[in-house]
Amino acid sequence: MSMTFSGQVALVTGAAAGIGRATALAFAAQGLKVVVADLDAAGGEGTAALIREAGGEALFVRCDVTRDAEVRSLMASVIDAYGRLDYAFNNAGIEIEKGRLSEGSEAEFDAIMGVNVKGVWLCMKYQLPLMLAQGGGAIVNTASVAGLGAAPKMSIYSASKHAVIGLTKSAAIEYAKKKIRVNAVCPAVIDTDMFRRAYESDPKKGEFAATMHPVGRIGKVEEIATAVLYLCCDNAAFTTGQALAVDGGLTAM
Numbered sequence: 001m002s003m004t005f006s007g008q009v010a011l012v013t014g015a016a017a018g019i020g021r022a023t024a025l026a027f028a029a030q031g032l033k034v035v036v037a038d039l040d041a042a043g044g045e046g047t048a049a050l051i052r053e054a055g056g057e058a059l060f061v062r063c064d065v066t067r068d069a070e071v072r073s074l075m076a077s078v079i080d081a082y083g084r085l086d087y088a089f090n091n092a093g094i095e096i097e098k099g100r101l102s103e104g105s106e107a108e109f110d111a112i113m114g115v116n117v118k119g120v121w122l123c124m125k126y127q128l129p130l131m132l133a134q135g136g137g138a139i140v141n142t143a144s145v146a147g148l149g150a151a152p153k154m155s156i157y158s159a160s161k162h163a164v165i166g167l168t169k170s171a172a173i174e175y176a177k178k179k180i181r182v183n184a185v186c187p188a189v190i191d192t193d194m195f196r197r198a199y200e201s202d203p204k205k206g207e208f209a210a211t212m213h214p215v216g217r218i219g220k221v222e223e224i225a226t227a228v229l230y231l232c233c234d235n236a237a238f239t240t241g242q243a244l245a246v247d248g249g250l251t252a253m
Ligand SMILES: NC(=O)c1ccc[n+]([C@@H]2O[C@H](COP(=O)([O-])OP(=O)(O)OC[C@H]3O[C@@H](n4cnc5c(N)ncnc54)[C@H](O)[C@@H]3O)[C@@H](O)[C@H]2O)c1
Pocket: 013, 014, 015, 016, 017, 018, 019, 020, 037, 038, 039, 040, 043, 063, 064, 065, 066, 091, 092, 093, 094, 095, 115, 119, 142, 143, 144, 145, 186, 187, 188, 189, 190, 191, 192, 193, 194, 195
Protein backbone atom coordinates (compact mmCIF):
# COMPACT_ATOMS: atom_id res chain seq x y z
CA MET A 1 0.00 0.00 0.00
CA SER A 2 1.43 3.39 -0.90
CA MET A 3 1.11 6.48 1.26
CA THR A 4 -1.63 8.89 0.22
CA PHE A 5 -1.69 12.62 0.96
CA SER A 6 -4.89 14.58 0.63
CA GLY A 7 -3.04 17.77 1.65
CA GLN A 8 -0.98 19.92 -0.65
CA VAL A 9 1.40 22.01 1.45
CA ALA A 10 4.15 20.98 3.87
CA LEU A 11 6.43 23.08 6.09
CA VAL A 12 9.75 21.76 7.38
CA THR A 13 11.90 23.65 9.92
CA GLY A 14 15.60 22.96 10.20
CA ALA A 15 15.37 22.07 6.51
CA ALA A 16 18.76 23.47 5.42
CA ALA A 17 20.50 20.19 6.24
CA GLY A 18 20.27 16.68 7.58
CA ILE A 19 16.94 15.15 8.53
CA GLY A 20 15.00 18.30 7.64
CA ARG A 21 16.44 18.55 4.13
CA ALA A 22 15.79 14.85 3.44
CA THR A 23 12.20 15.19 4.66
CA ALA A 24 11.59 18.35 2.60
CA LEU A 25 12.80 16.46 -0.49
CA ALA A 26 10.58 13.48 0.39
CA PHE A 27 7.46 15.67 0.75
CA ALA A 28 8.26 17.29 -2.61
CA ALA A 29 8.69 13.87 -4.22
CA GLN A 30 5.08 13.14 -3.17
CA GLY A 31 3.96 16.21 -5.15
CA LEU A 32 3.55 18.54 -2.18
CA LYS A 33 4.55 22.21 -2.18
CA VAL A 34 7.20 22.65 0.48
CA VAL A 35 8.13 25.63 2.62
CA VAL A 36 11.74 25.21 3.72
CA ALA A 37 12.52 27.13 6.93
CA ASP A 38 15.88 27.53 8.62
CA LEU A 39 18.29 30.01 10.19
CA ASP A 40 20.85 29.04 7.57
CA ALA A 41 19.88 30.89 4.38
CA ALA A 42 22.51 29.30 2.12
CA GLY A 43 21.57 25.75 3.14
CA GLY A 44 17.84 26.53 3.05
CA GLU A 45 18.04 28.04 -0.44
CA GLY A 46 20.07 24.95 -1.38
CA THR A 47 17.26 22.64 -0.27
CA ALA A 48 14.66 24.70 -2.16
CA ALA A 49 16.88 24.60 -5.26
CA LEU A 50 17.21 20.79 -5.02
CA ILE A 51 13.40 20.52 -4.89
CA ARG A 52 12.97 22.79 -7.91
CA GLU A 53 15.66 20.92 -9.87
CA ALA A 54 13.67 17.74 -9.28
CA GLY A 55 10.56 19.43 -10.74
CA GLY A 56 8.92 20.34 -7.41
CA GLU A 57 7.71 23.58 -5.88
CA ALA A 58 9.46 25.11 -2.88
CA LEU A 59 9.88 28.39 -1.04
CA PHE A 60 12.68 29.14 1.41
CA VAL A 61 11.86 31.37 4.39
CA ARG A 62 14.61 32.36 6.81
CA CYS A 63 13.37 31.92 10.36
CA ASP A 64 14.82 31.67 13.84
CA VAL A 65 12.32 29.37 15.57
CA THR A 66 13.19 30.84 18.98
CA ARG A 67 11.64 34.22 18.02
CA ASP A 68 7.88 34.61 18.33
CA ALA A 69 7.65 37.33 15.67
CA GLU A 70 9.72 35.31 13.16
CA VAL A 71 7.66 32.15 13.65
CA ARG A 72 4.42 34.14 13.29
CA SER A 73 5.73 35.71 10.11
CA LEU A 74 6.87 32.30 8.80
CA MET A 75 3.28 31.01 9.04
CA ALA A 76 2.05 34.19 7.32
CA SER A 77 4.53 33.52 4.49
CA VAL A 78 3.23 29.95 4.13
CA ILE A 79 -0.35 31.23 3.79
CA ASP A 80 0.68 34.08 1.45
CA ALA A 81 2.54 31.66 -0.83
CA TYR A 82 0.31 28.60 -0.82
CA GLY A 83 -2.93 29.50 0.98
CA ARG A 84 -2.86 26.63 3.51
CA LEU A 85 -0.70 24.42 5.73
CA ASP A 86 -1.46 20.71 5.72
CA TYR A 87 1.68 19.15 7.23
CA ALA A 88 4.28 20.65 9.53
CA PHE A 89 7.54 18.98 10.50
CA ASN A 90 8.98 20.94 13.43
CA ASN A 91 12.50 19.63 13.29
CA ALA A 92 14.97 22.48 13.96
CA GLY A 93 17.12 21.44 16.89
CA ILE A 94 20.55 21.83 18.43
CA GLU A 95 22.81 19.71 20.57
CA ILE A 96 25.83 21.40 22.13
CA GLU A 97 26.57 19.71 25.46
CA LYS A 98 29.42 17.37 26.08
CA GLY A 99 29.68 17.15 29.83
CA ARG A 100 28.04 15.93 32.99
CA LEU A 101 25.00 17.77 34.29
CA SER A 102 27.06 19.80 36.79
CA GLU A 103 29.34 21.00 33.99
CA GLY A 104 26.57 22.56 31.89
CA SER A 105 26.23 26.33 31.71
CA GLU A 106 23.19 28.56 31.94
CA ALA A 107 23.88 29.72 28.37
CA GLU A 108 23.83 26.10 27.11
CA PHE A 109 20.59 25.41 28.97
CA ASP A 110 18.90 28.49 27.54
CA ALA A 111 20.16 27.82 24.00
CA ILE A 112 19.09 24.17 23.88
CA MET A 113 15.73 24.76 25.53
CA GLY A 114 15.22 27.81 23.31
CA VAL A 115 15.51 25.97 20.01
CA ASN A 116 14.34 22.47 20.94
CA VAL A 117 11.43 23.32 23.24
CA LYS A 118 10.39 26.94 22.75
CA GLY A 119 10.94 26.59 19.00
CA VAL A 120 8.61 23.58 18.73
CA TRP A 121 6.06 25.24 21.02
CA LEU A 122 6.06 28.49 19.02
CA CYS A 123 5.71 26.61 15.73
CA MET A 124 2.71 24.62 17.00
CA LYS A 125 1.23 27.77 18.60
CA TYR A 126 0.97 29.38 15.16
CA GLN A 127 0.30 26.23 13.11
CA LEU A 128 -2.62 24.83 15.09
CA PRO A 129 -4.98 27.81 14.50
CA LEU A 130 -4.29 27.60 10.75
CA MET A 131 -5.04 23.89 10.68
CA LEU A 132 -8.12 24.38 12.85
CA ALA A 133 -9.45 27.05 10.47
CA GLN A 134 -8.97 24.85 7.39
CA GLY A 135 -10.45 21.75 9.09
CA GLY A 136 -7.43 19.55 9.71
CA GLY A 137 -3.75 18.81 9.35
CA ALA A 138 -0.88 16.82 10.76
CA ILE A 139 2.16 17.86 12.76
CA VAL A 140 5.31 15.87 13.47
CA ASN A 141 7.89 17.14 15.95
CA THR A 142 11.45 15.88 16.10
CA ALA A 143 12.22 14.43 19.52
CA SER A 144 14.95 11.78 19.92
CA VAL A 145 15.61 8.50 21.68
CA ALA A 146 17.10 10.95 24.21
CA GLY A 147 13.48 12.02 24.80
CA LEU A 148 12.49 8.46 25.73
CA GLY A 149 15.29 7.65 28.15
CA ALA A 150 18.53 8.84 29.66
CA ALA A 151 21.29 10.45 27.63
CA PRO A 152 24.35 10.63 29.86
CA LYS A 153 26.41 13.81 29.32
CA MET A 154 23.52 15.25 27.33
CA SER A 155 21.11 15.87 30.19
CA ILE A 156 19.83 19.23 28.95
CA TYR A 157 19.34 17.85 25.43
CA SER A 158 17.55 14.82 26.90
CA ALA A 159 15.30 17.06 29.00
CA SER A 160 14.52 19.19 25.93
CA LYS A 161 13.49 16.13 23.91
CA HIS A 162 11.35 14.76 26.77
CA ALA A 163 9.65 18.17 26.70
CA VAL A 164 9.01 17.86 22.95
CA ILE A 165 7.16 14.60 23.64
CA GLY A 166 5.12 16.31 26.39
CA LEU A 167 4.13 19.12 24.02
CA THR A 168 3.30 16.56 21.31
CA LYS A 169 1.05 14.39 23.48
CA SER A 170 -0.79 17.34 25.04
CA ALA A 171 -1.43 19.03 21.69
CA ALA A 172 -2.56 15.68 20.21
CA ILE A 173 -5.23 15.31 22.87
CA GLU A 174 -6.32 18.95 22.70
CA TYR A 175 -6.93 18.68 18.93
CA ALA A 176 -7.88 14.99 18.59
CA LYS A 177 -11.50 15.76 17.69
CA LYS A 178 -10.51 18.52 15.26
CA LYS A 179 -8.85 16.27 12.65
CA ILE A 180 -5.40 17.53 13.60
CA ARG A 181 -2.92 14.79 14.46
CA VAL A 182 0.30 15.49 16.36
CA ASN A 183 3.08 12.94 16.67
CA ALA A 184 6.81 12.90 17.37
CA VAL A 185 9.60 11.01 15.69
CA CYS A 186 12.46 9.79 17.89
CA PRO A 187 15.63 9.08 15.91
CA ALA A 188 18.63 7.31 17.38
CA VAL A 189 21.99 8.26 15.88
CA ILE A 190 21.53 9.41 12.28
CA ASP A 191 24.28 10.25 9.82
CA THR A 192 24.05 14.07 9.66
CA ASP A 193 26.28 17.07 10.38
CA MET A 194 25.03 16.92 13.96
CA PHE A 195 26.26 13.33 14.24
CA ARG A 196 29.60 14.20 12.64
CA ARG A 197 30.13 17.12 15.02
CA ALA A 198 29.42 14.88 17.99
CA TYR A 199 31.26 11.72 16.95
CA GLU A 200 33.75 12.27 14.16
CA SER A 201 36.45 13.89 16.28
CA ASP A 202 36.91 10.50 17.96
CA PRO A 203 36.84 7.38 15.71
CA LYS A 204 36.20 5.15 18.75
CA LYS A 205 33.02 7.09 19.49
CA GLY A 206 31.97 6.66 15.84
CA GLU A 207 32.46 2.91 16.07
CA PHE A 208 30.51 2.79 19.33
CA ALA A 209 27.70 4.78 17.69
CA ALA A 210 27.28 2.04 15.09
CA THR A 211 27.51 -0.94 17.43
CA MET A 212 25.17 0.46 20.10
CA HIS A 213 22.25 -0.01 17.71
CA PRO A 214 21.09 -3.65 17.59
CA VAL A 215 21.03 -3.50 13.77
CA GLY A 216 24.77 -2.70 13.84
CA ARG A 217 24.77 0.68 12.08
CA ILE A 218 23.63 4.26 12.45
CA GLY A 219 20.54 5.46 10.64
CA LYS A 220 20.06 7.34 7.37
CA VAL A 221 18.22 10.63 6.99
CA GLU A 222 15.86 9.04 4.46
CA GLU A 223 14.79 6.50 7.10
CA ILE A 224 13.57 9.34 9.33
CA ALA A 225 11.95 11.13 6.38
CA THR A 226 9.94 7.98 5.58
CA ALA A 227 8.66 7.79 9.17
CA VAL A 228 7.67 11.48 9.13
CA LEU A 229 5.80 11.10 5.86
CA TYR A 230 3.98 8.06 7.22
CA LEU A 231 2.91 9.96 10.35
CA CYS A 232 1.56 12.76 8.10
CA CYS A 233 -0.17 10.66 5.43
CA ASP A 234 -3.86 9.73 5.27
CA ASN A 235 -3.05 6.08 6.07
CA ALA A 236 -1.99 7.16 9.59
CA ALA A 237 -5.39 8.74 10.34
CA PHE A 238 -5.78 6.70 13.56
CA THR A 239 -2.29 7.56 14.87
CA THR A 240 -1.90 10.57 17.15
CA GLY A 241 0.01 11.46 20.32
CA GLN A 242 2.73 8.93 19.56
CA ALA A 243 6.50 9.17 19.97
CA LEU A 244 7.75 6.82 17.26
CA ALA A 245 11.28 5.54 17.79
CA VAL A 246 13.19 5.00 14.54
CA ASP A 247 16.27 3.63 16.18
CA GLY A 248 17.60 0.33 14.82
CA GLY A 249 16.18 -1.45 17.86
CA LEU A 250 17.98 0.67 20.44
CA THR A 251 15.06 1.39 22.77
CA ALA A 252 13.85 -2.23 22.62
CA MET A 253 16.97 -3.34 24.49
N1 LIG B 1 21.44 13.44 13.90
C1 LIG B 1 21.07 12.70 14.91
O1 LIG B 1 21.74 11.72 15.28
C2 LIG B 1 19.80 13.03 15.65
C3 LIG B 1 19.30 12.08 16.54
C4 LIG B 1 18.12 12.35 17.23
C5 LIG B 1 17.45 13.55 17.01
N2 LIG B 1 17.98 14.45 16.14
C6 LIG B 1 17.21 15.69 15.96
O2 LIG B 1 16.91 15.85 14.60
C7 LIG B 1 16.72 17.22 14.29
C8 LIG B 1 17.50 17.55 13.05
O3 LIG B 1 18.87 17.33 13.32
P1 LIG B 1 19.98 16.99 12.22
O4 LIG B 1 20.73 15.84 12.72
O5 LIG B 1 19.37 16.97 10.89
O6 LIG B 1 20.90 18.27 12.50
P2 LIG B 1 21.55 19.37 11.56
O7 LIG B 1 22.42 20.16 12.49
O8 LIG B 1 22.12 18.73 10.35
O9 LIG B 1 20.25 20.24 11.13
C9 LIG B 1 19.56 21.04 12.04
C10 LIG B 1 19.06 22.29 11.31
O10 LIG B 1 18.37 23.12 12.25
C11 LIG B 1 18.72 24.46 11.97
N3 LIG B 1 18.51 25.31 13.14
C12 LIG B 1 19.24 25.33 14.28
N4 LIG B 1 18.78 26.28 15.09
C13 LIG B 1 17.73 26.88 14.46
C14 LIG B 1 16.85 27.95 14.79
N5 LIG B 1 16.96 28.62 15.95
N6 LIG B 1 15.89 28.29 13.90
C15 LIG B 1 15.78 27.64 12.71
N7 LIG B 1 16.60 26.63 12.34
C16 LIG B 1 17.56 26.26 13.21
C17 LIG B 1 20.17 24.40 11.55
O11 LIG B 1 20.58 25.56 10.84
C18 LIG B 1 20.22 23.12 10.72
O12 LIG B 1 19.99 23.38 9.36
C19 LIG B 1 17.13 17.98 15.55
O13 LIG B 1 15.96 18.35 16.27
C20 LIG B 1 17.93 16.98 16.33
O14 LIG B 1 17.91 17.23 17.72
C21 LIG B 1 19.12 14.22 15.45
